[in-house]
Amino acid sequence: MRDRNCAFDLAMKECLGERGWLTRPEDKAAHARDWLDRYGEVPLGIARPASTAEVSAIVRLCAEHGISIVPQGGNTSLNGGSVAISPASVILSMARMNRIHTIDAADFTATVEAGVVLAHLHEKLTAHNLAFPLHLGAEGSAQIGGLIGTNAGGSHAMRYGMMQDLVLGLEVVLADGTVWDGSRALIKDNAGYQLRRLFCGSEGTLGIVTKAVLRLFPAPVARATALLALPDPDAALRIGALLRASTGEFLTAVEFFNEPGLSLLLKHVPHISRPLETPGPVYLLVEIATSIPEIELPDILDRALSAAFETGDVLDGTIATSEAQRAALWRIREELPEGQRLEGRQIKHDVSVPVARLAAFVAEASAGSERVLAGVRVNPFGHLGDGNVHFNLSPPEGCTDFEEREMQLSQAVYEAAVRHGGSIAAEHGLGQAKVELADRFRSTTERSLMRQLKSTLDPHGIMNPGKVV
Numbered sequence: 001m002r003d004r005n006c007a008f009d010l011a012m013k014e015c016l017g018e019r020g021w022l023t024r025p026e027d028k029a030a031h032a033r034d035w036l037d038r039y040g041e042v043p044l045g046i047a048r049p050a051s052t053a054e055v056s057a058i059v060r061l062c063a064e065h066g067i068s069i070v071p072q073g074g075n076t077s078l079n080g081g082s083v084a085i086s087p088a089s090v091i092l093s094m095a096r097m098n099r100i101h102t103i104d105a106a107d108f109t110a111t112v113e114a115g116v117v118l119a120h121l122h123e124k125l126t127a128h129n130l131a132f133p134l135h136l137g138a139e140g141s142a143q144i145g146g147l148i149g150t151n152a153g154g155s156h157a158m159r160y161g162m163m164q165d166l167v168l169g170l171e172v173v174l175a176d177g178t179v180w181d182g183s184r185a186l187i188k189d190n191a192g193y194q195l196r197r198l199f200c201g202s203e204g205t206l207g208i209v210t211k212a213v214l215r216l217f218p219a220p221v222a223r224a225t226a227l228l229a230l231p232d233p234d235a236a237l238r239i240g241a242l243l244r245a246s247t248g249e250f251l252t253a254v255e256f257f258n259e260p261g262l263s264l265l266l267k268h269v270p271h272i273s274r275p276l277e278t279p280g281p282v283y284l285l286v287e288i289a290t291s292i293p294e295i296e297l298p299d300i301l302d303r304a305l306s307a308a309f310e311t312g313d314v315l316d317g318t319i320a321t322s323e324a325q326r327a328a329l330w331r332i333r334e335e336l337p338e339g340q341r342l343e344g345r346q347i348k349h350d351v352s353v354p355v356a357r358l359a360a361f362v363a364e365a366s367a368g369s370e371r372v373l374a375g376v377r378v379n380p381f382g383h384l385g386d387g388n389v390h391f392n393l394s395p396p397e398g399c400t401d402f403e404e405r406e407m408q409l410s411q412a413v414y415e416a417a418v419r420h421g422g423s424i425a426a427e428h429g430l431g432q433a434k435v436e437l438a439d440r441f442r443s444t445t446e447r448s449l450m451r452q453l454k455s456t457l458d459p460h461g462i463m464n465p466g467k468v469v
């Protein structure tokens with residue numbers, strides 16, 4: 001075994017050089033654990049390819065030596081997908097493949113390597129008056145390959161869709177090292193099965209994304225953003241529906257959170273103050289945007305919301321009057337996961353339900369959790385516009401067996417989601433955390449189809465094993 005690992009080590013060094021193959025304990029430790037520090041074995045080494053040809057060579061070597069490959073982007077995913085389940089693994093860091101090849105203003109496309117960080121792409125596009133409309137709290141670290149791996153959604157998915165809707169073409173290294181070049185910049189491309197979609201959300205279990213052609217949009221020139229305090233979750237649904245009807249295609253985000261989430265944020269995260277005089281129990285952050293300068297967005301938002309103030313569905317609210325105020329409102333929403341994390345032990349769920357069922361789901365999942373563990377603290381927040389709820393649980397004071405209840409608590413939450421026609425995995429993927437539970441909630445046909453796909457594309461099971469299926 002030792003000799004085999006030595007031979008592999010030498011071959012990797014030869015293939016990638018000093019910069020491309022890291023085996024010092026401190027280098028391995030920097031990539032070994034996931035963002036929440038819940039999962040991850042120390043791998044044999046960190047491979048840092050600089051080109052598609054190097055990715056292909058790594059995959060061939062790993063296949064030859066029976067070593068597993070775990071692709072890693074920004075390592076911000078929340079279910080342990082980007083770290084190894086066994087030490088006989090290589091972490092394939094895409095950080096050096098971070099070139100933006102082209103930004104095509106005529107085609108509204110960008111061709112980028114998989115290691116490009118999302119915030120970096122946003123910055124580059126600003127100079128071209130173009131936008132890539134995927135936004136999430138981790139955008140300063142998350143990479144295009146990782147976002148494709150989890151099929152990320154974020155706060156603007158209600159208007160622009162998820163990553164799979166924003167990817168026009170892909171280049172992927174398959175499990176035998178073959179390179180599939182499907183990097184076409186086409187909106188209409190139906191010459192067979194939608195292969196690119198297969199890799200969106202596959203979490204590195206079917207192949208390694210090396211390049212992507214992304215769909216761009218005109219950059220918004222104006223936005224109107226409001227934070228509202230509401231009496232109850234049903235009011236949030238009514239306002240969501242009202243905004244949809246009265247602001248039409250301008251509506252880009254309807255985000256929700258509750259008083260417990262805001263309290264954790266105020267307790268743990270510095271430089272955030274209570275945004276409204278009247279506390280919610282429920283809050284909505286809403287945004288409309290346009291790329292047409294003549295459109296008076298604040299008037300449109302004001303008119304839409306005045307009806308809601310009159311009916312009592314809004315208790316208090318503010319509309320941002322500057323970019324700094326807008327950023328401060330968004331910071332509240334984006335730091336909610338950090339407030340929850342800093343509170344300590346937590347159990348996270350990322351589910352989706354049809355939008356109209358969101359309030360009923362939250363009530364039912366809260367009651368189900370309470371039945372499993374009396375006094376459990378519930379902090380739901382997320383993307384009301386597309387029905388995505390991040391349903392977080394913290395232990396009651398003095399609780400010693402919180403972790404032991406995880407399976408029962410998660411079962412209660414997922415059963416409520418499924419009862420309401422929802423999914424147990426909305427935008428964070430399954431990683432290693434949810435594989436077993438996902439299998440329980442799959443139909444036999446679905447389970448069998450997924451296993452067939454996996455064994456066809458990765459017959460030796462070296463691509464990110466222990467994740468998804």
Ligand SMILES: Cc1cc2nc3c(=O)[nH]c(=O)nc-3n(C[C@H](O)[C@H](O)[C@H](O)COP(=O)(O)OP(=O)(O)OC[C@H]3O[C@@H](n4cnc5c(N)ncnc54)[C@H](O)[C@@H]3O)c2cc1C
Nearest residue numbers: 073074075076077081137143145146147149153154204209
């Ligand atoms: C504060 C915070 C807020 C977040 N908010 C959101 C949100 O609003 N919406 C949302 O969708 N997610 C959100 N996330 C989750 C996370 O940011 C996303 O899952 C993101 O897509 C992960 O990107 P990454 O580059 O960090 O990927 P990683 O964590 O490195 O990897 C994710 C998965 O993709 C695979 N992978 C990585 N690179 C490749 C590649 N090149 N080819 C094939 N597979 C690959 C990995 O093996 C892994 O399975 C949030 C996370 C944090 C910490």
